[in-house]
Amino acid sequence: MASARHPVATEHLPGFLTAPGQTDVLMVVMGIVLLLAILGFGILFFRLHSLPERIAHKSKRLQLEVVAVLGLISLFTHMHIFWVAGLLLALIELPDFSSPLGRIARSTEKIAGLDPPTESVAPPLVPDKQAGGPDPMATAAAALSDPAKRDHDASTSKPEAVSARLKEVDHA
Numbered sequence: 001m002a003s004a005r006h007p008v009a010t011e012h013l014p015g016f017l018t019a020p021g022q023t024d025v026l027m028v029v030m031g032i033v034l035l036l037a038i039l040g041f042g043i044l045f046f047r048l049h050s051l052p053e054r055i056a057h058k059s060k061r062l063q064l065e066v067v068a069v070l071g072l073i074s075l076f077t078h079m080h081i082f083w084v085a086g087l088l089l090a091l092i093e094l095p096d097f098s099s100p101l102g103r104i105a106r107s108t109e110k111i112a113g114l115d116p117p118t119e120s121v122a123p124p125l126v127p128d129k130q131a132g133g134p135d136p137m138a139t140a141a142a143a144l145s146d147p148a149k150r151d152h153d154a155s156t157s158k159p160e161a162v163s164a165r166l167k168e169v170d171h172a
Contacts (some may be wrong), residue, residue, distance in 0.1 A: 025100040033070065049071065049074070049083065051068070051069055052067050052083065052090040053067055053068050053071050053086070053090070055087070056089070056090035061078045061094070062095065063090070066086075066089060067086045067089050068086075070085055070089065
């Protein structure tokens, strides 16, 4: 039996009306558009939210960890002031205090007569056969097996050398 139209219905029906038992194409398309819109806005939100951290990471700033923590706090508390503070902190370049303080420490050690720490890179744990240099493990084992060198190292300790140097400075 053919579906009969209602007597007051018009002859031309719009295309978005579906017949009973058929798939509503407009609803399926709008469902897909809604899911894509939610996903797109979520990605945009998280990209915008991580903007201060990405700025601080690109410029290799020292305050990267603080900016990252401020971003997480603003994400979980929904307080935008933390995000603004993180953005400002990512954009500001903090002055370098560590270099002058390191020079002051090295100068003080030199005045006190201490051997300044070497800033060279530690030798690798596995010796490089292509470098052709001495094997660091063999050198260390030879130094430990030599009793004269071992006794000499034990007899001169740093605290005694420092106290002797301080006495010399006091008498001068």
